[in-house]
Amino acid sequence: MEPAARIVVRRPGGGYRDRWRSYGIEVDGVRAGTVAGGEQVELPVAPGRHSVRAVIDWSGSPVVQVEVAAGATARLTVQPAGSAASALTQLWGRDSWLVLREE
Template identity: 40%
Template sequence: MSGDHGEQEAATATLRLHRPATGRAGLRKLTVMIDGEPAGTLAEGATETFTVTPGSHRLWVHLDWSGTAHHEVLVSAGQTADLQVVFAGSTMNPLRDTPHSLLVLQPAPGNTATLREVEPPASAQRRARLTVTSRWAWTIAIAVLAGVIAYASGLRLG
């Protein structure tokens, strides 16, 4: 039986993701996508481990309208790829940050994991276009609503 367990361990690989505590979006969890499927979430200051089959895997981490670029990571049987997700954008303004400017996925310090940026699947490209469109729609709707409220309350703008 113990031989079977050793073979089972050798037939898996591990992706370990860390999100340093920075205070940015601290209460909100990042969603981790592996091979196009939600694999879990990543809280601020947390490290999560995901067991995968050896080989190449597509990895994407996102928070609402922003996320990392899509990456491919190659892990061998029994290997652990240590990665971290950091906030790199200068703002959290959805009108200034592009969908992939805020979060960066990179190897953790001292780890030799290789990440290769890849084209996002067509569904993710459509979602990014819709996200940009919806950000503008919400901005316009809020501006109109603010104008209506100001008008209704008798405030003069300008």
């Protein structure tokens, strides 16, 4: 059996947008966990390439591809894509509400 790998998604605290709401984290199209402001979530995965996306309601982030070796950890950060003032311009896009990036 191959050693497990991990994907860790961190969400910085602070800010006003989505302050009281958690973001869902999808790995390979399946909901794998949630992350609240100022927290992180650790998701065990099989070694290899994975598609990761953060979601909230009907929107979220673009998909990020990560490669995780056996026993290794891929680290990502998720946050709102802009300020509370810019929210109306991002409201209707499927992947425009959040920014997910590899650290």
